Amino acid sequence: MSAEAFAIADTCFLIDWASWRQRDLLFKLFKTVFVPESVIKEIRSERTVEWIASSLASGSLSLFTETPDILSFARDLVERSKLFPIRGIDLPEAICLAAGRMRNYTVITENRGALMAADILEELSGVRVWRSLELITEGLRRELIRGDPLKVLEEYERDTGHRFPRRDLEVVLRELRGED
Amino acid sequence: MSSIEEWEGLEEEAREIRRKEADWDFIESQPPRLRAALKFYVETGDLYVASRIADMSIEEFNDLRKRARIPNVC
Numbered sequence: 001m002s003a004e005a006f007a008i009a010d011t012c013f014l015i016d017w018a019s020w021r022q023r024d025l026l027f028k029l030f031k032t033v034f035v036p037e038s039v040i041k042e043i044r045s046e047r048t049v050e051w052i053a054s055s056l057a058s059g060s061l062s063l064f065t066e067t068p069d070i071l072s073f074a075r076d077l078v079e080r081s082k083l084f085p086i087r088g089i090d091l092p093e094a095i096c097l098a099a100g101r102m103r104n105y106t107v108i109t110e111n112r113g114a115l116m117a118a119d120i121l122e123e124l125s126g127v128r129v130w131r132s133l134e135l136i137t138e139g140l141r142r143e144l145i146r147g148d149p150l151k152v153l154e155e156y157e158r159d160t161g162h163r164f165p166r167r168d169l170e171v172v173l174r175e176l177r178g179e180d
Numbered sequence: 181m182s183s184i185e186e187w188e189g190l191e192e193e194a195r196e197i198r199r200k201e202a203d204w205d206f207i208e209s210q211p212p213r214l215r216a217a218l219k220f221y222v223e224t225g226d227l228y229v230a231s232r233i234a235d236m237s238i239e240e241f242n243d244l245r246k247r248a249r250i251p252n253v254c
Contacts, residue, residue, distance in 0.1 A: 012228065012252075015242050042231075087225075131254055161245065165254075
């Protein structure tokens with residue numbers, strides 16, 4: 001199975017993403033998206049619980065149970081990340097990064113610490129880490145969702161209280177509009 | 181790959197956006213634990229740890245973050 005078939009999402013991403021009106025785009029991009037067990041405990045609102053539960057029932061989401069080797073590697077990553085003078089990672093996102101490395105899953109996160117760790121730690125080289133910006137861009141690129149890219153991305157910001165870094169946004173918009 | 185200095189710059193930029201856009205009247209009106217958690221979030225952008233400080237689930241804290249108009253910059 002190709003790496004693109006599976007992804008693993010952390011809590012920060014899923015909670016934001018669940019507020020977006022086009023949230024089912026996620027399931028057009030991946031065969032299934034794994035969610036660590038700890039994520040389920042962090043979900044409380046009826047709307048999000050219903051979405052998670054129905055997605056688990058359909059197989060669009062799958063429960064990811066942490067194994068001892070994943071947990072051990074994740075703890076190593078947490079410690080390694082704290083050696084740098086920038087924001088480190090905590091165990092929940094480290095579990096996703098460890099699964100990304102050991103199972104070849106795409107890691108989906110809105111956690112800046114996870115992005116930095118994947119960029120800086122040698123143990124994570126080659127792990128693909130996507131934010132909502134990359135997911136939406138891929139959806140627009142493959143025409144899985146349609147509309148003016150800026151409007152789609154602004155809609156996401158409004159629905160979720162998210163803010164895309166302006167430079168990243170400009171790069172994406174230029175590419176989607178064929179200006180590169 | 182970005183350098184650590186570049187990541188530090190991006191972190192500072194995100195912190196400034198959170199500080200600028202936060203509803204400080206709302207934040208200051210919260211009980212001490214929630215106020216401290218919201219201020220921690222403004223400074224770090226770390227939703228998980230902030231939710232632990234607030235003694236809330238991540239989703240509950242994320243709702244509080246939205247009410248405090250603190251953007252999640254990522």
